[in-house]
Amino acid sequence: VLKRGIDRNKDQSYALWEMTQDELARTAFPVGMLTKAQTREIAERLAPRVAGKKDSYEICFIQDRGHERFLREWTANNPVNTEAGLLAIEDPIRPGPIVDSDGHILGEHRGHPLYTIGQRKGLGLAAGRPVYVVDILPDTNTIVVGDDEDLLSDRLIADGVNWHTAEAPAEQVRGQAKIRYRQEATPAVITPCEPGVVRVEFEYPQRAVTPGQSVVFYDGETVLGGGIIRE
Structure with missing residues (x-):
């Protein structure tokens, strides 16, 4: 059983949903019942030398916050795996259109x-009002923008689901x-x-449901499982 950490500001359960039962059985979380203080x-x-070390808020392996530089270097050195085989793209991160709905x-x-x-921020648009990225279309390299209310969604589909229950539920879970x-x-x-796919319906609409990110399921303090948002 995987439970949430007692320190809500440092709880890592959201990032651990992919762990299998075998992995959990061989893992200890010695500070899970302690606050950061x-x-x-x-x-x-x-260990007084590290006791006052600052918290990390950025991606630990990108020290200079150069996210764009890292992505450009990584994609340039890692060919895309397609049905036709490996496809090397000189610059897969390339300009494209920003469109409205x-x-x-x-x-x-x-x-x-x-x-x-x-x-x-960073869209470079003079729309006369705040606009937000509401959809990303990789196949056409297109960014779709809209109003803040366009970001609200009351449901999603997730796949790659990993359940922490004894068996994967056959019926809906509240x-x-x-x-x-x-x-x-x-x-x-x-x-x-x-198998491996669920629909999640929220009691209250959620802002900016993002494909590729994780959705994690809880029963109070206990992690039930999670998956990758597909749509």
């Missing part, structure tokens, strides 16, 4: 992998779900659609 107090006695071109983006659902790390789990109904 309590952990620092222990460190001051046992009606398909009208409003501007140009630097490359769709550099944007995320819900993003407002619990809570969250779609990002810094978010409180909200009441939801999780309904199995087919």
Whole structure:
């Protein structure tokens, strides 16, 4: 059984839903019942050199916050695996159109992998009102923008689901779900659609449901499982 950490600000359960029962059985979480402040107090006695080390808020392996540089270098050195075989693209992160929901071109983006659902800053648009990324279309290298209310959704489909229950549920489960790390789990109904695929219906609409990110299911303090948002 995987439970949420006692320190809500540092709870890592959202990132651990993919662990199997075998992995959990061989894993210990020694600070799961401690707050960060309590952990620092222990460190001051046992390892004072690192006790005051600052918290990490960025991706640990990108020290200079150069996310765009990292993505360009990584994609250039890792060919895309297609049905026809490996396809090497000189610059897979390339400019493309920014359009509204009606398909009208409003501007140009630097490359769709550099944007995320819900993003407002850095679009380079003079729309006369705040606009947000509401959809990303990789096949056409297109960014779709819209209003804030266009980001609200009361359901999603997730695949690659891993259940922490004894057996994968055959019927709908009432619990809570969250779609990002810094978010409180909200009441939801999780309904199995087919093996490894579920539909999640939220009691309250959620903002910026993003394909490719995790959705994690809870029953109070217990992690029920999770999956990857497909749509």
